[in-house]
Amino acid sequence: MSPEQCRMEDSAVISCCPDLTVTIRKKMNSFKKFKRRMGLASSTNNSNRYQATNNLPPLLFHPCHGENIRLMNGGARAQRVDSYCKGIVFSSRPVRINEKIMLRLADVSNQWSGVVRLGFTSVDPRTHTHGLPKYACPDLTSKPGFWAKAMSERYAEPGCVFFYYVTAGGDVHFGLNNEEKGIFFSGVDVSRPLWCLVDIYGNATALEIVQPQPAPLPVLRPTNEELERWTRPALAALTINAPPPHAQQPPLPLPAPQPQPPALAVKYHTHCVFSPLLLHPRVRGRNVTVSPDRTVAARLEGEFCNGYVFGQRPLRLGERLVVQVLSRCSLYVGGLAFGLTSCDPSRLTPAELPDDADLLLDRPEYWVLAKDVARTPAPGDELSFKINGTGAVEFSRNGGAAQVLMHVDASLDLWPVLDVFGGTGRIRVLGVTSELTPGCAAPPPVRAGSEHSLPVPARPSQPLPPPPAELQPAAAADCAVCFERASDAALYSCGHVCMCYCCAVQWKARGGAVCPICRAPIRDVIRLYRS
Structure with missing residues (x-):
């Protein structure tokens, strides 16, 4: 056949x-x-049209560079030989999305200020036939197709190895000595090929490209x-x-689900009787999940930011909110962020929550935030937050001595905000305690009308006892601006007294002036007369 x-x-x-x-x-x-x-099978990855195969040439410095740059070691080292500027260099080829550019600070000077500027460009370096300007920022970044930012001077140590890369969303991440630091800047257009842009500026005089070693495949x-x-x-x-078909072997049974680790016991607040304060059911960061009982918030694996959760109701004066750290992520730095806001979370959308919590302070509502309240968290840590009668937010860790974290406008309804950030991976809200500590009174009644109405004093039938020592008027402190005159001006509407009347009026005259203590907008300045 x-x-x-x-x-x-x-x-x-x-x-x-x-x-x-x-x-x-x-x-x-x-x-x-x-x-x-x-x-034995081969695999290819075509997820990105700019991600090339593994046979790409090693990353080197481009022969087109600044006037004061000399290339050495076959293009792997760039040395600035004169002055403090004209040190712009590029990569020899376009880089891939998520490809780490690793640089070693080979030589540092102490004659100048400032260090390396890092970024990307979609302009082919070969087009710079007319020469390059003195600086990358702002000479190049003011033009389309260039993105760069200065590295912090505290990282400028000889021999340190730092890296940066761009994601598919246009975010540039930065790290130091194999430790991820977070988002460096954003807004890079990744629709076109990108070359590395580095300005060897100031005290940074020489850089070397470190070729990443491929990890060995597991056997x-x-x-x-x-x-x-x-x-x-x-x-x-x-x-x-x-x-x-009916004679085939039956499918293998699925593995049994692994039991979840038991909840951590309460150690430092066993004497407290907690009332529930649940997390908001709808509004939260894009990288965090909330348990069905709305007491546990866990950040997604592989993410380090945008882990916001909100309380379902405002935090009352005298209430102590206690949060327990359940897990720690050693890959990232930074800790839990805590804040208070007059913005009802029901009016927010997850898209309005930025990766950097500091950007929330630019919103029109009242926001006060403190980052890294637990910079080195440990599983089992219990963190407590309380607003006392004077508007001071007290913070305590594991039942220790309370410290004032920040000051807020206590006349507003303030919702608690928690950002499960960096090294904090998972938290549990234990609840609130309603006991009043010395110096913290119940909220006074207010007149109907404005949300900033003054308290209506009660008419006592008997003489009132003298206030506690912590609430008695203190001597006038020096002005935080001129350090010459006494602080005799109250900032409306937060009420903080930290400047003299002359400096406060000049400070308010500036556009967008805010309180230097709580960053609340300054609406007016009230002069105080001490008896």
Whole structure:
């Protein structure tokens, strides 16, 4: 029988037995899985059109560079030989999305100020035939197709290795000595090829490109049971007399779910009776999940920011909010952020929440935030926050001595805000306690009308006792601006007294002036007369 007749006969058999076709297809898929398990299958990644294959040339400095730059070591080292500027360099080829550009600060001077500027450009370096300007910022960044930002001077240590890369969303991430620091800046157009842009500026005089070493592939050594389980369907697929579908082996049982770790016990607030303060059911950051009972917030794996959660109701004066740290992420730095806002979370959308919590202070509502209240969190830590009668926010860790974290306008309804950031991976809101500590009174009644109405004093039938020492008027402190005159001006509407009247009026005259203590907008300045 000729080969053509064999193929025709096989096609007729397959068309007459569709179940046999399905069986063979399933067993061929099993055989492909076996090849991948043994490392015999090839894989390609075409997820990004600018992600090239692994045979790209090593990353070097481009021959087009600033006037004071000299290239050494075959283009892997760039040295500035004169002055403090004209040190702009580029990469020799476009970089891939998420490709880490690793640089070593090889030489540092102490004659200047400022250090390296890092960024990207979509302009081919070969087009700079007319020469390059003195500075990358702002000479190049003011033009379209250039993005750069200065690195902090505290990282400018000889021999330190820093890296940066751009994501598919246009965010540039920065890290130091294999430690991720977070988003460096944003807004890069990734729709076109991008070259590295580096300005060897100021005290940074020489940079070396560090070629990343590829991680060795793990050697998979399957057990005899795994080999038998994987090879049986693959070999059966190669036999001519394939078993019917009903004779196939039953599927392997799924592994039993792993039990969740038990909840951490309360250690430092066992004497407290907690009332529930649940997390908001709808509004939260894009990188955080909330448990069904709305007491646990967990940041997604692989993310380090935008983990905002809000309280369902405002925090009352005298209430102590207690939060327990459940897990820690050692890959990132920074800790939990705590704040208070007059903005009802129901009016927010997740898209309005920025990656950097400081940007919330630019919103029109009243926002006060403190970052890294637990910079080195440990599982089991219990953090408490309380607004006392004077508007001071007291913070305590593990039942320790309370410290004033910030001051707020206590006449407003303030919702608590928590950002599960950096090294804090998962938290649990234990609740609030309503006991009043000395110096913290219940909220006074207010007149109807404005939200900033003054308290209405009660008419006591008996003389009132003298106030506690912490509430007695203190001596006038020096002005925080001129340090010459006494502080005799109250800032409306937060009420803080930290400047003299002359400096406060000049400070308010500036556009967009805010209180230097709580950053609340200054609406007016009230002069105080001390008796």
